Structure formats: structure tokens, C-alpha cells
Amino acid sequence: MVHVTIDNKEAFVKEGTTLLEAAGQVHVIIPTLCHFEGLSEYGDCRICMVEVEKEPRLTPACSRLATEGMVVKTNTDRVRRARKLNLELLLANHPYDCLSCVRNQKCDLQRLAYEFGVEKVRFHGSKPDFRVDDTSPSIERDPNLCILCGRCVRTCAEVQGIKAVDFSHRGHAEKVSTAFEENIAKVECVNCGQCILACPVGAIKEHSSIDEVWAALEDPAKHVVVQEAPAVRVALGEEFGMEPGALVGGKMYAALRQLGFDKVFDTNFTADLTIVEEGSELIDRITNGGVLPMITSCSPGWIKYCEHFYPDLLPHLSTCKSPQQMFGALAKTYYAEKAGLDPASIVSVSVMPCTAKKFECVRPEMRSSGYQDVDYVLTTRELASMIRQAGIDFVHERDSEADPLIGTYTGAGTIFGATGGVMEAALRTAYELITKSPPPKLDFKSVRGMEGIKEADVQIGDLSVRVAVAHGLANARKLMDKVRSGEADYHFIEIMTCPGGCVGGGGQPIGVTLKKRMARAKGLYKEDSGMALRKSHENPQVIKLYEEYLGRPLGHRSHELLHTGYRKRKLYDNP
Amino acid sequence: MRILTRNFGKPGSEYIAAYGDYKALKKALSIGPREVISEVEASSMLGRGGAAYPTWLKWEFASKSHDSPKYVVANADEGEPGTFKDKAMLEKDPHRLLEGLAIAGYAIGAAEGFIYTRGEYPHAQKVLARAIAEAEAAGFLGEDILGSGFSFRVRTCTGAGAYICGEETALLESVEGYRGCPRLKPPYPTDSGLRGKPTLINNVETLANIPTIILKGGEWYGRIGDPHSPGTKLMCVSGFVKRPGLYEVDTGTTLAELINEQCGGVVGRFKAALPGGVSTRFIRHLDVSIDVPSLVDVGSLPGTGAVIVLNDTVSMVDAAKNCVKFFADESCGKCTPCREGTHRAYEILDRLSRKEGGPGDIGLLRELHAVMYDTSNCGLGQSALNPVISAIDLFEGEFWPGAGQGGGKHGPCDDR
Numbered sequence: 001m002v003h004v005t006i007d008n009k010e011a012f013v014k015e016g017t018t019l020l021e022a023a024g025q026v027h028v029i030i031p032t033l034c035h036f037e038g039l040s041e042y043g044d045c046r047i048c049m050v051e052v053e054k055e056p057r058l059t060p061a062c063s064r065l066a067t068e069g070m071v072v073k074t075n076t077d078r079v080r081r082a083r084k085l086n087l088e089l090l091l092a093n094h095p096y097d098c099l100s101c102v103r104n105q106k107c108d109l110q111r112l113a114y115e116f117g118v119e120k121v122r123f124h125g126s127k128p129d130f131r132v133d134d135t136s137p138s139i140e141r142d143p144n145l146c147i148l149c150g151r152c153v154r155t156c157a158e159v160q161g162i163k164a165v166d167f168s169h170r171g172h173a174e175k176v177s178t179a180f181e182e183n184i185a186k187v188e189c190v191n192c193g194q195c196i197l198a199c200p201v202g203a204i205k206e207h208s209s210i211d212e213v214w215a216a217l218e219d220p221a222k223h224v225v226v227q228e229a230p231a232v233r234v235a236l237g238e239e240f241g242m243e244p245g246a247l248v249g250g251k252m253y254a255a256l257r258q259l260g261f262d263k264v265f266d267t268n269f270t271a272d273l274t275i276v277e278e279g280s281e282l283i284d285r286i287t288n289g290g291v292l293p294m295i296t297s298c299s300p301g302w303i304k305y306c307e308h309f310y311p312d313l314l315p316h317l318s319t320c321k322s323p324q325q326m327f328g329a330l331a332k333t334y335y336a337e338k339a340g341l342d343p344a345s346i347v348s349v350s351v352m353p354c355t356a357k358k359f360e361c362v363r364p365e366m367r368s369s370g371y372q373d374v375d376y377v378l379t380t381r382e383l384a385s386m387i388r389q390a391g392i393d394f395v396h397e398r399d400s401e402a403d404p405l406i407g408t409y410t411g412a413g414t415i416f417g418a419t420g421g422v423m424e425a426a427l428r429t430a431y432e433l434i435t436k437s438p439p440p441k442l443d444f445k446s447v448r449g450m451e452g453i454k455e456a457d458v459q460i461g462d463l464s465v466r467v468a469v470a471h472g473l474a475n476a477r478k479l480m481d482k483v484r485s486g487e488a489d490y491h492f493i494e495i496m497t498c499p500g501g502c503v504g505g506g507g508q509p510i511g512v513t514l515k516k517r518m519a520r521a522k523g524l525y526k527e528d529s530g531m532a533l534r535k536s537h538e539n540p541q542v543i544k545l546y547e548e549y550l551g552r553p554l555g556h557r558s559h560e561l562l563h564t565g566y567r568k569r570k571l572y573d574n575p
Numbered sequence: 576m577r578i579l580t581r582n583f584g585k586p587g588s589e590y591i592a593a594y595g596d597y598k599a600l601k602k603a604l605s606i607g608p609r610e611v612i613s614e615v616e617a618s619s620m621l622g623r624g625g626a627a628y629p630t631w632l633k634w635e636f637a638s639k640s641h642d643s644p645k646y647v648v649a650n651a652d653e654g655e656p657g658t659f660k661d662k663a664m665l666e667k668d669p670h671r672l673l674e675g676l677a678i679a680g681y682a683i684g685a686a687e688g689f690i691y692t693r694g695e696y697p698h699a700q701k702v703l704a705r706a707i708a709e710a711e712a713a714g715f716l717g718e719d720i721l722g723s724g725f726s727f728r729v730r731t732c733t734g735a736g737a738y739i740c741g742e743e744t745a746l747l748e749s750v751e752g753y754r755g756c757p758r759l760k761p762p763y764p765t766d767s768g769l770r771g772k773p774t775l776i777n778n779v780e781t782l783a784n785i786p787t788i789i790l791k792g793g794e795w796y797g798r799i800g801d802p803h804s805p806g807t808k809l810m811c812v813s814g815f816v817k818r819p820g821l822y823e824v825d826t827g828t829t830l831a832e833l834i835n836e837q838c839g840g841v842v843g844r845f846k847a848a849l850p851g852g853v854s855t856r857f858i859r860h861l862d863v864s865i866d867v868p869s870l871v872d873v874g875s876l877p878g879t880g881a882v883i884v885l886n887d888t889v890s891m892v893d894a895a896k897n898c899v900k901f902f903a904d905e906s907c908g909k910c911t912p913c914r915e916g917t918h919r920a921y922e923i924l925d926r927l928s929r930k931e932g933g934p935g936d937i938g939l940l941r942e943l944h945a946v947m948y949d950t951s952n953c954g955l956g957q958s959a960l961n962p963v964i965s966a967i968d969l970f971e972g973e974f975w976p977g978a979g980q981g982g983g984k985h986g987p988c989d990d991r
Contacts, residue, residue, distance in 0.1 A: 081946065
């Protein structure tokens with residue numbers, strides 16, 4: 001143990017504790033900007049500077065380790081002046097466009113400037129004049145707003161193991177850029193949007209579809225349907241001051257109807273459908289000597305990652321489309337037919353915790369209905385914005401139900417939103433499909449939780465099924481390297497792009513932490529445990545869909561509508 | 576006393592034939608690593624790269640570090656305006672450096688040494704590569720040197736044009752193939768340096784002194800010049816002097832002696848000088864001796880040994896602007912105070928030089944300097960405004976007209 005004194009408070013901390021952590025333990029708040037939960041310390045913003053007795057200069061609390069006997073002062077004139085001037089310098093190079101910024105009131109720089117009373121910026125001169133990169137369907141980068149904290153750079157490198165962005169140039173010309181300053185759409189960015197969650201300001205945001213969706217809702221000739229991913233319903237409430245993990249599915253349906261959607265369906269329905277198809281595919285691969293391990297394909301960031309970095313392993317990917325795209329294909333075929341609608345008049349909108357879904361829906365393969373299957377993707381944040389614009393009192397909205405046909409779901413569908421959820425749902429169904437009897441226990445707890453890589457052996461009849469689950473692509477990489485080397489003897493792997501799975505997706509409310517991801521996942525598991533139907537293949541409307549339209553899992557029509565293929569991609573200079 | 580430049584006049588001084596056997600290395604191998612460090616301690620030599628840190632102490636830390644392998648690195652990324660001493664050492668007497676490097680490696684227990692050379696020194700790189708080959712052929716570098724069991728390989732690396740790579744941890748990043756940005760310290764390189772291993776980084780001039788210290792003894796060396804910072808010092812003199820160039824002087828020599836006697840005096844009327852490169856403070860008098868305590872006394876530092884002399888034709892506002900422009904261009908961009916501060920300081924000085932500044936500008940520069948010194952991650956930002964603030968301290972009147980203060984063209988300090 002190490003003893004340090006911080007602002008006259010005694011702290012006893014473990015060796016290797018930073019001054020920032022030590023201060024937290026004795027309830028001394030040190031402001032930070034480039035520090036971000038889960039990332040290495042970069043120590044460049046120089047906001048968390050503190051005074052250490054007998055040292056000539058201030059030191060960054062985020063990266064300085066506490067050592068025995070250190071006497072630290074965080075609230076001196078010298079410290080306050082230093083922090084304030086560094087904030088003033090950052091503001092001097094930042095456009096004063098707060099009122100029209102997507103991160104207004106959710107901006108770390110704005111908050112700190114307020115907290116430190118920066119009322120005047122005394123430095124006048126050049127402002128950055130960089131090109132805004134809006135080439136990606138998922139992500140927009142505005143380097144003019146960037147304060148060079150490196151949170152996006154470290155997130156991309158450390159959480160996702162990609163390094164699609166890094167610093168280039170030096171001095172005041174420094175910026176965050178892609179390889180060769182290529183457009184973000186042409187490089188190995190997988191559109192996960194974790195950088196958006198990490199950005200303290202508005203330099204990275206989703207490519208918004210709000211205007212297009214409003215226009216569709218206003219157009220009387222259009223029939224606008226909407227689907228919502230499982231993880232949205234445990235995070236949307238946060239945008240309206242509710243607790244993380246609060247289950248607001250009912251309010252969400254009601255709000256979507258208020259917004260003017262003609263039909264409010266649910267992605268959870270096609271999550272169930274995905275399990276039936278994917279479970280059948282797994283059994284087919286195991287029994288007929290197909291490529292194993294089979295790997296899930298629900299997470300579009302992961303798909304693009306695999307196409308860039310593991311193109312040789314693409315045959316391992318399940319050919320099942322993601323629930324979003326299965327829904328899209330069915331909305332303009334099955335639903336159109338049942339409802340007697342011209343599919344050309346249907347506008348299919350999805351609400352996703354995800355920015356990569358925006359890229360997924362414009363992939364050229366995703367037109368099985370003869371039209372673009374999903375027209376627009378809104379993130380959880382964008383939906384919240386529309387709800388606010390529409391003057392809907394979300395918190396007091398009364399619970400409503402999803403529309404039938406493609407809106408009913410089981411507990412297995414809803415847990416898709418948490419890491420391990422797809423695996424658990426698949427195991428529940430596979431068990432029953434293989435053994436013809438229900439699993440003794442529906443909860444497969446060994447695949448739950450926030451451990452980066454989870455492994456389990458599940459006994460199904462005579463077969464011991466080896467499974468693995470990874471979330472966060474840096475973790476996925478570890479598994480994929482084992483698959484590539486032949487070291488992995490798994491049958492089935494679930495990979496989710498984002499930490500925690502979709503509950504931690506790049507389209508979720510700003511300010512995500514491990515604690516919030518856990519709370520959201522808990523919300524989903526709670527919903528699952530309270531449901532009467534908890535196995536995907538028991539979803540009555542899925543059964544009806546096969547009876548009346550698809551025939552059987554992996555059948556001809558399923559293949560046409562619900563399955564897809566993948567392609568090799570380069571690391572940069574993609575078309 | 577000529578220690579470092581004694582071979583400079585010899586024909587073919589860069590060849591091993593002129594340098595001779597590595598006698599100091601031979602002696603070092605016979606007395607053992609502990610004794611080598613003791614000799615360096617007895618010499619009381621301070622590092623010649625600018626920070627004036629006791630050389631033996633760095634060696635001691637690196638030697639005591641338990642992790643392995645260890646590395647030694649010669650910092651030859653000389654990039655500050657007005658410095659050219661390491662270039663001369665590399666081009667004219669590379670074996671002195673190589674021998675010093677090998678002794679350092681032996682003292683701390685390293686088997687591999689790197690020489691990181693500035694990218695703009697192609698000739699020095701060529702000479703160095705040849706010298707390494709010569710030393711290997713002669714058995715002074717490589718496996719089992721002189722039958723001692725000590726093996727030491729030297730590799731060279733080249734910068735790509737960034738001044739900041741002369742900062743030791745940025746240098747390490749560059750050697751490892753990354754962008755040259757200084758690391759957070761602590762940990763210091765002697766604990767965690769190249770590839771995370773204990774690494775001793777010394778300036779070229781520091782290492783080039785080592786063979787003499789070992790051969791003649793630390794005590795002998797400690798008696799040269801100023802007792803608190805003994806030895807000789809390479810001085811790069813430029814600016815308004817009659818004979819600019821490289822000079823080796825005993826520490827304790829005054830700047831006046833150097834400039835008036837050796838450099839032939841000032842061209843025109845002396846106004847101010849930077850005694851140790853553009854990161855040090857301007858001084859107005861040359862009767863100061865070239866040693867660490869004396870220069871610290873007048874608020875400056877020996878720095879890199881680059882003496883830049885200005886005469887009365889030079890505007891201090893322009894001189895300050897020039898200095899800060901260099902740092903604004905060369906800041907790595909990593910930390911806020913340096914990246915933004917050097918740029919804004921340049922903008923302010925640019926406005927002052929065009930008489931477009933405001934009354935708050937001088938105060939703002941002082942405030943900026945205080946925070947840049949206090950919060951910048953490395954020496955670049957910490958000292959970038961030293962010439963600016965010292966110019967204001969010494970010649971504030973010259974800054975007033977640009978800030979819309981005071982009367983005529985010249986301020987009160989410029990009382991010619």
C-alpha cells in the first residue's frame with residue numbers, strides 16, 4: 001500500500017494507482033478530458049494537472065502513479081490558472097458553434113469551460129479549416145471541432161484493434177486522420193461508432209437520417225414501417241433522464257406511433273427468426289461436415305472487420321443476414337403481400353443502437369425484396385432527438401404494444417442485445433432441435449457477463465458443443481487468430497463488435513460506461529426471464545411465417561430472403 | 576584544452592587509422608563496469624544535451640535496473656537552430672563516439688547500441704556507417720570484444736526531419752517506428768526505454784568525452800574548467816560575430832573571451848545573445864562564464880551550446896518571433912499547452928511585430944509562458960517561450976509600440 005495526501009486528505013492506495021484514481025477514492029474531483037474509461041492514458045490535454053510538493057512543475061494526475069509520501073494539491077491558484085488557460089487555448093482553436101452542435105450540452109469541453117469559468121477567450125487568430133468527411137453512410141468526421149484528445153484514436157486501436165484513425169501532421173497542423181487522409185468510407189473503418197461515444201466534443205457523429213425519416217412520415221403516399229433493435233429499449237430512457245437499463249419498450253412503441261409511423265414492428269421478431277435459421281445452419285454444418293466453427297453474422301461492424309482483416313475466414317461466417325436485414329426483406333415481401341401493399345410504397349425504417357447498421361442497409365446485397373430492404377437507420381440518439389422535436393413526453397407516455405405479424409418476440413429475441421445473448425438464444429433452440437426435448441435449464445449463464453472472451457462446453461444429447469463469445473473487436477481478433485491457426489476447436493462463436501454487445505453500441509446515448517452497459521444488459525435479461533415464451537422457435541408468428549410463406553428453415557425462399565454473402569476488402573482505397 | 580576536437584585537423588581524422596586503437600575501451604574492460612561508472616562519477620561531468628544532468632547518475636540508474644536486455648542510445652538528432660557540434664563530431668571523429676558508446680554499453684550491461692542521427696545529416700551517416708564497419712573489422716565492436724566476453728553491436732537510425740525526436744522519449748518512439756511524440760515521464764528511459772527496457776540515452780558530445788575520462792581518469796577530467804560543471808564544451812557560435820563556427824573551450828571561459836578572442840568579436844554593436852540555443856533566455860552581457868551555475872545565475876542555461884549573437888540592427892520582437900516560430904513548427908502537437916501555446920504566442924508576436932497588437936498581449940505572453948512551463952509534457956513546450964519572455968524582460972520597450980503602448984519607435988530600454 002502507498003500512502004499519499006491529496007488536498008489534506010489521507011489516501012491509502014495500492015501500488016500502481018494513479019493520482020486521479022487515488023483522488024477519486026478520497027472524493028476529490030479532478031477534471032479530465034483525454035482520460036476515458038477503459039483506455040490507456042495519453043496525458044495530452046493537460047487539464048488534470050496537479051501540484052506535487054517539491055516538484056518544479058505540475059503533473060498530470062491521470063497518468064502519474066501515486067508514490068509513498070506524495071503530497072498533492074489539486075486546488076491551488078496555480079493549478080486553477082493552468083487548467084483554465086489550457087481550456088482557453090482549446091477554445092481558441094474551437095469553433096463557437098455550440099448552439100448548432102449535435103453535442104450541445106453533452107460536450108466535455110463546454111462543461112469544463114463552464115466549470116472553470118472561462119468567460120472570455122483572449123487568444124485571437126486562426127481557426128482550423130479542415131474538410132468535413134461525410135463520405136461514410138455511418139459516420140461523419142469534422143476535424144474542425146476536434147480537440148486532439150486522442151480518445152477516438154485509442155478507442156479504435158485498443159478497444160477495436162483496428163487503428164483506422166491516428167494522428168498525422170505536427171504542431172498546430174496536427175489532426176486525426178485516416179491512412180493517406182483517405183475518406184473514411186474507403187478505409188478499414190468498420191463504422192462501429194465507438195469513436196463517437198469516446199469523442200468529448202462533436203467532432204465525430206452519426207450520418208443522420210432524421211430529415212429523410214421526417215420527410216417519409218410526412219408523405220401521404222408512403223407507408224412507413226419501423227423496427228427497433230433489442231438494445232434500444234434499455235437505453236432510450238437515458239435520453240429522457242431515466243435510469244440506465246430501464247425497460248421502455250412500451251413507451252417506445254407509443255412514441256413511434258405518435259411520431260406517425262404506420263406500423264410499429266420489432267426487430268426482436270427477426271431476432272427469433274435469425275435463431276431458427278442460424279440454429280438450423282449450425283446443425284447442418286455439424287451434421288454434414290460444413291465449415292466450423294461457425295461464427296455469428298448479426299453485427300455489421302464485425303462483418304466488415306472480417307472482410308478487411310480475415311477474408312480467408314469468411315466461410316466461417318453464418319450466411320444468415322442480421323435481424324435488421326431479415327426484417328427489411330420480409331417487410332417488403334411477406335408483410336406487403338399480407339397487407340396488400342405495393343412494396344414500392346413502403347418505407348422501412350429501423351432504430352438501432354448502432355451506426356454500422358447504416359452501412360449495412362446500403363450494402364448492394366441487401367435488396368432481396370427488389371428494393372432497398374431497409375431504407376433508413378436511426379440511432380437510439382436520433383430517435384430520442386425526433387421524440388424531443390415532436391414534443392412527446394416520453395417518460396409519461398403510456399405503454400403500447402407492437403403491431404402483430406412481424407412484431408411479436410420471445411425472451412430469446414430480446415437478449416440479442418447483450419453480449420452472449422445470440423449464443424444463449426441459439427443454444428436454447430439448438431438443444432431442442434437436436435434432442436427434441438427442452439433444455440433442462442434455459443439460462444446459459446456461462447456465456448453472460450462482461451468478460452471480453454467467454455468460453456463454454458454445452459452438452460447437447462451426445463454432442464459436447466464448444467462455444468466462445470467475444471465482444472469488442474480487439475477480443476474478436478484474439479479468437480480469430482486462434483481460428484486461423486487451427487488452434488480453436490469451437491463449434492460456434494458469437495462475435496459482437498461493441499463492448500457489452502449492442503447495449504454498448506455506437507448509436508447509444510452518449511456517456512456510456514461499463515456500469516451502464518451492465519445495467520442495460522440486466523434490463524434485457526430481466527425482460528427475458530419474465531416472458532412466457534423464451535425460445536425463438538416457439539414464437540407463434542415465426543411458426544406462422546414458415547407455414548404460410550417461407551416453407552422451412554434453410555429452404556429455397558429463406559435462402560433468397562434471409563441469407564447473404566461476403567466479400568474481401570482492402571485496408572484502404574476501397575471503391 | 577582540446578579533448579573532443581583534438582583530431583579534427585588531422586588528415587583522414589574520420590578513419591580508424593587516425594583515431595588509433597580503442598585504448599579506453601581496453602582499459603574499461605580490464606577495470607570492470609563498477610570502476611567505469613566510478614570514473615565517470617569522479618569526473619563530475621554533466622550531460623551535454625541540454626539538461627545538464629549528471630552523467631554518472633544516469634549510468635548508475637541504468638546499471639542498477641534489473642530488467643534486460645538493456646540498450647544504450649547516442650542522441651545525434653541535433654536539430655536546434657545554430658547547433659552543429661554533433662555533426663562535426665560524427666563527421667570528423669566518429670570513433671571517439673563509438674568508443675564512448677561501447678564503454679557506456681559495457682558499464683550498464685547492454686549488448687546493443689543505437690545511434691540516432693538527424694535525417695538531414697547524410698554525410699555524417701555515411702561516415703558513421705564506415706566507422707562502425709572499421710571498428711567491427713578491428714574487433715572493437717561485435718562479438719567477444721578483445722577476448723573479454725563482452726559483445727556489443729551498434730546500429731544506426733535516421734530521423735525523418737522532426738526536431739522533437741531529439742527529446743529522448745520521442746527519439747525512442749521514432750526508433751521503434753512510431754510517430755515521434757514524447758512519452759509521459761515517469762517512467763524514465765533508464766527504467767523503461769527502448770522497447771520498454773532500461774535504456775541509457777546520452778548526447779553525442781557526452782559520449783565522446785568518455786574515452787578521455789577513462790584513459791586519463793575522472794579526477795583529471797574533473798579539474799578542467801569550472802569545478803561544478805567540469806570539462807570542455809563545444810560551442811557553436813553563430814549570428815553577428817566575425818568568425819562564426821565551432822569552438823571547444825574549457826568550462827568557466829567567459830562568453831566575452833569566446834566571442835572577442837576566439838571569434839574575432841561582434842559585428843556591429845552587441846545587443847543580446849542566446850547562450851545555449853533558442854530554448855534558453857537572452858542575456859545582455861557577455862561577461863558570464865560558460866558553466867551551468869553561472870548561466871543559471873543569469874537566468875539561462877548552457878543548453879545545446881549554441882551561442883547566437885545579435886547586434887543592434889536586430890529587433891527583439893522579430894528575434895522572439897523567429898524563435899517561437901521554430902517551436903510552433905516543431906511542436907509534436909501532442910499536448911495542449913505546447914501545440915496551442917506556441918502557435919498563439921507566434922500569432923501574438925506576429926501582430927506585435929506588425930504593430931497590430933493590443934495592450935494585453937505582453938501580459939498574456941507572460942501568462943502563457945508560466946502555464947506552458949508548468950504543464951507541457953516535455954522540454955520543448957516548457958522552454959519554448961524562454962527567448963520571448965527574456966526578450967520582454969530585457970527589452971520590454973521594444974514590445975510596447977506593437978502593443979499600442981508607449982511612444983515612438985523604440986522603447987525606453989533601447990537607449991542608444
